[in-house]
Amino acid sequence: GQNIDQPTEMTATEGAIVQINCTYQTSGFNGLFWYQQHAGEAPTFLSYNVLDGLEEKGRFSSFLSRSKGYSYLLLKELQMKDSASYLCAPMSPYNQGGKLIFGQGTELSVKP
């Protein structure tokens, strides 16, 4: 089967660092995406990892360990506008449809 596990909610303070973990079990794997989704809006792309290691993009970094079925999203210098849901989404190989399998998302609240 396919299973994505993320914490449901997290709270952090403005200016701090927060790490959102994601573990996954999928029948095939072709990379993992992180999306940000503000309430009532469409998801927007944050990062993509296909090989093991850390990808850094400004205040956001994402890490992948394929052998452990594990990824995390690291947000630095948190701002109030970072309050949103963060979706972890492994992708199946293209010969299996190239589908994204979304977790339920982690609702992050940033407090002053």
Add this chain to the structure above:
Amino acid sequence: DGGITQSPKYLFRKEGQNVTLSCEQNLNHDAMYWYRQDPGQGLRLIYYSQIVNDFQKGDIAEGYSVSREKKESFPLTVTSAQKNPTAFYLCASETLDGQPQHFGDGTRLSIL
């Protein structure tokens, strides 16, 4: 500007009625996807299409139908067989080469 356009933004359905949600993209993307999102939940795949005139069922296809007569268009019909259609519907597209999926702004469907 290139992008994905979903219409309408809000849609109301009467009991026993079929409704069609529009999704158009001018990004020249090969693949298109329809997702359903319920409050506090992740995205669940309804249908997807990787080429014109071909589409595949996702995880929750029952009560829905699609067509892909043109590369740019992937309309979703919510039929009367879908007993709980109230949700946020998101359309996405991608190039099938490792680039992220791009999402439309979504259609919120409610039952009258």
